[in-house]
Amino acid sequence: MPELPEVETIRRTLAPRLVNRTVTAVKVFRPQQIRHPEPEVFQLALVGRRFQEPGRRGKYLLLHLDSGGSLCCHLRMSGRLYVAEPGPLPKHTHVVFDLDNGHELRYEDQRTFGGFHLIGPDGCGMPAGLRELGPEPFDPDWTAAYLAGKLHGRRAPVKAVLLDQSVVAGLGNIYVDELLFQAGIRADRLAGAVTPAEVERLHSGARAVLAAAIARRGTTFSLYFDGDGNPGDFYEELKVFDRTGQPCYTCGTEVRKTRVAGRGTHYCPRCQQ
Numbered sequence: 001m002p003e004l005p006e007v008e009t010i011r012r013t014l015a016p017r018l019v020n021r022t023v024t025a026v027k028v029f030r031p032q033q034i035r036h037p038e039p040e041v042f043q044l045a046l047v048g049r050r051f052q053e054p055g056r057r058g059k060y061l062l063l064h065l066d067s068g069g070s071l072c073c074h075l076r077m078s079g080r081l082y083v084a085e086p087g088p089l090p091k092h093t094h095v096v097f098d099l100d101n102g103h104e105l106r107y108e109d110q111r112t113f114g115g116f117h118l119i120g121p122d123g124c125g126m127p128a129g130l131r132e133l134g135p136e137p138f139d140p141d142w143t144a145a146y147l148a149g150k151l152h153g154r155r156a157p158v159k160a161v162l163l164d165q166s167v168v169a170g171l172g173n174i175y176v177d178e179l180l181f182q183a184g185i186r187a188d189r190l191a192g193a194v195t196p197a198e199v200e201r202l203h204s205g206a207r208a209v210l211a212a213a214i215a216r217r218g219t220t221f222s223l224y225f226d227g228d229g230n231p232g233d234f235y236e237e238l239k240v241f242d243r244t245g246q247p248c249y250t251c252g253t254e255v256r257k258t259r260v261a262g263r264g265t266h267y268c269p270r271c272q273q
Contacts, residue, residue, distance in 0.1 A: 008218075046118065083103050150167045
């Protein structure tokens with residue numbers, strides 16, 4: 001699933017192609033991808049609307065519109081949103097927004113888990129997951145003290161807490177594995193057992209890992225591509241994720257994979273305690 005760095009990269013690459021472009025038509029080939037409102041209402045409501053500077057909240061892409069409101073998209077496992085010239089549509093293209101310059105904003109989704117919500121100026125239509133998001137790692141409110149409070153007394157694995165979008169928005173499986181490696185903490189450690197010094201490492205490490213990933217335009221190892229259709233380069237920088245059986249860059253120990261919080265989890269058994 002695209003995480004904060006990937007969605008931020010998509011936002012940045014879409015911005016110059018969408019700002020001040022007007023929707024002239026909306027083609028919905030798979031109505032199930034339109035979560036709110038009904039597909040016919042969705043289509044009519046968007047025609048004639050002009051895109052403003054796009055935004056992002058956690059893993060949600062927010063394509064802001066003139067007269068208020070936003071086109072909200074969550075890409076989930078395999079969604080792609082990009083601008084292209086008219087032509088044959090690739091397989092799994094489910095929604096197409098025609099733009100006034102002759103280009104198309106296309107939405108592809110092989111696994112069909114993603115979709116759109118049209119959010120009104122008053123917040124009507126906002127998905128529940130967006131409403132429940134906690135602060136992001138770059139927010140001033142996401143302090144080490146805040147994180148310590150969320151971990152304190154918890155008997156859940158620390159990875160489970162970091163994946164909780166109400167605790168910190170935008171982190172997912174890739175970057176939590178990388179963050180825990182950088183902080184030297186095993187994913188299955190009880191959250192309440194994380195020490196104050198380790199909390200500080202988690203706090204600063206989250207910002208460092210995400211900033212580095214954004215600088216390399218995210219991580220592509222499967223289906224993620226940015227708003228121009230290009231892959232991200234951060235895969236080359238991964239220290240443990242998807243490196244099962246390979247030597248740890250720090251100590252040479254074989255990277256292992258287990259399951260924590262229902263997710264495949266990569267770690268170094270020597271560097272992480």
